[in-house]
Amino acid sequence: MRFFAHTIVWSVMVAGLALWVLGSGPAWAQGAGGDGQPAAAAGAAQNAPLKIMTIERKLFAMVMNGKLVGFSIELWQTMAEELGLEYSFEIAQQFGEMLAKVERREADAAIANITITSAREQKMDFTQPIFDAGIQVMVRDADGQVGLFGALFNWEMLGLVVLAGVILFVIANLMWFFERRDQPYFQYPYKEGIWRSFWWALNVIVNGGFEERVPQTRRGRVFAVFLVIASLFLVSAFVAKITAALTVSELKSQIQSYRDLFNRRVGTTAGSTSAAFLDLHSVPYRRFDALDDVFKALEARELDAIVHDAPVLASYANTHGRGEVRLVGSVLRPEKYGVPLQAGSPYRERLDRALLKMREDGRYEELYRRWFGRRP
Numbered sequence: 001m002r003f004f005a006h007t008i009v010w011s012v013m014v015a016g017l018a019l020w021v022l023g024s025g026p027a028w029a030q031g032a033g034g035d036g037q038p039a040a041a042a043g044a045a046q047n048a049p050l051k052i053m054t055i056e057r058k059l060f061a062m063v064m065n066g067k068l069v070g071f072s073i074e075l076w077q078t079m080a081e082e083l084g085l086e087y088s089f090e091i092a093q094q095f096g097e098m099l100a101k102v103e104r105r106e107a108d109a110a111i112a113n114i115t116i117t118s119a120r121e122q123k124m125d126f127t128q129p130i131f132d133a134g135i136q137v138m139v140r141d142a143d144g145q146v147g148l149f150g151a152l153f154n155w156e157m158l159g160l161v162v163l164a165g166v167i168l169f170v171i172a173n174l175m176w177f178f179e180r181r182d183q184p185y186f187q188y189p190y191k192e193g194i195w196r197s198f199w200w201a202l203n204v205i206v207n208g209g210f211e212e213r214v215p216q217t218r219r220g221r222v223f224a225v226f227l228v229i230a231s232l233f234l235v236s237a238f239v240a241k242i243t244a245a246l247t248v249s250e251l252k253s254q255i256q257s258y259r260d261l262f263n264r265r266v267g268t269t270a271g272s273t274s275a276a277f278l279d280l281h282s283v284p285y286r287r288f289d290a291l292d293d294v295f296k297a298l299e300a301r302e303l304d305a306i307v308h309d310a311p312v313l314a315s316y317a318n319t320h321g322r323g324e325v326r327l328v329g330s331v332l333r334p335e336k337y338g339v340p341l342q343a344g345s346p347y348r349e350r351l352d353r354a355l356l357k358m359r360e361d362g363r364y365e366e367l368y369r370r371w372f373g374r375r376p
Contacts, residue, residue: 016326045248050087053098072369079354096271115273116338134331136310172198182216205231264304
């Protein structure tokens with residue numbers, strides 16, 4: 001009986017030991033099965049260099065002399081150095097492609113002039129704002145500052161002046177031919193009489209009177225009456241042309257809000273917050289894949305205005321577009337740029353602390369001034 005009891009106790013102990021070995025075996029045993037593999041992969045992912053997406057944007061991310069530079073690039077480099085992170089950049093061709101790779105977890109983060117929005121926040125995590133910006137409007141400089149000089153001195157107006165001169169010269173010849181024997185004012189040889197006749201015709205058009213130089217022949221008088229009537233239309237046409245030019249010039253300079261963009265040719269980049277802003281307010285616009293194409297369309301007068309990020313437009317207006325374009329109105333909608341990360345990324349808090357430290361010790365302000373100058 002005692003032997004039987006000892007046998008039962010030893011059997012229970014052996015069975016319990018076997019279950020413990022099978023249930024919590026060594027790590028190498030788990031690695032051989034499916035349960036240990038994700039842990040090993042996660043550890044490898046933590047040690048792998050981060051993949052950072054970007055896109056070429058003036059001042060924020062640019063390729064110069066084969067090197068990627070810009071405010072956003074240097075900001076990331078400083079934060080990564082602070083945290084001891086290894087990384088590599090990949091340049092996207094389109095803005096939407098850059099964000100999509102972060103959303104699909106094909107990249108760890110993105111850096112450029114990326115606006116923080118509620119829609120993007122639902123799909124990705126964002127750091128604290130790295131830049132205060134906004135949406136603004138840019139037009140050709142000539143569109144807002146034509147003025148009287150531009151209205152008077154252009155090829156169309158020059159053509160009208162030449163046409164008027166030709167008509168006056170024809171009228172002068174006819175009047176000299178009709179009155180050269182009967183009106184003393186025209187009784188001069190052709191070389192001298194034609195200029196006196198030209199002056200007479202010009203005086204009739206401007207003042208509408210003949211003074212003492214009334215035509216004496218019937219043909220001359222009929223022609224003079226016709227000239228007076230025609231001069232009313234001629235002068236009115238010139239005045240209307242100048243008035244229309246000045247009115248259009250004034251209207252084009254009055255873009256102060258999105259309401260002033262209706263019935264104008266507006267352009268921006270597809271998938272941007274500027275495009276979302278125009279869609280929200282039902283403003284018709286033309287979509288472009290690249291920002292450089294938008295600038296070219298404005299220069300070619302295919303567009304009346306560009307709606308985009310204020311810092312980018314200001315940079316273009318002060319460099320390549322100096323003297324050709326200008327920003328109008330105030331910021332249509334303030335925006336804040338951030339760094340999008342994968343949803344649930346473990347790097348967000350660390351990057352926030354690094355950014356906060358940069359602001360506190362002055363490195364952020366120094367970087368800002370190097371790329372944008374002093375704050376307005």
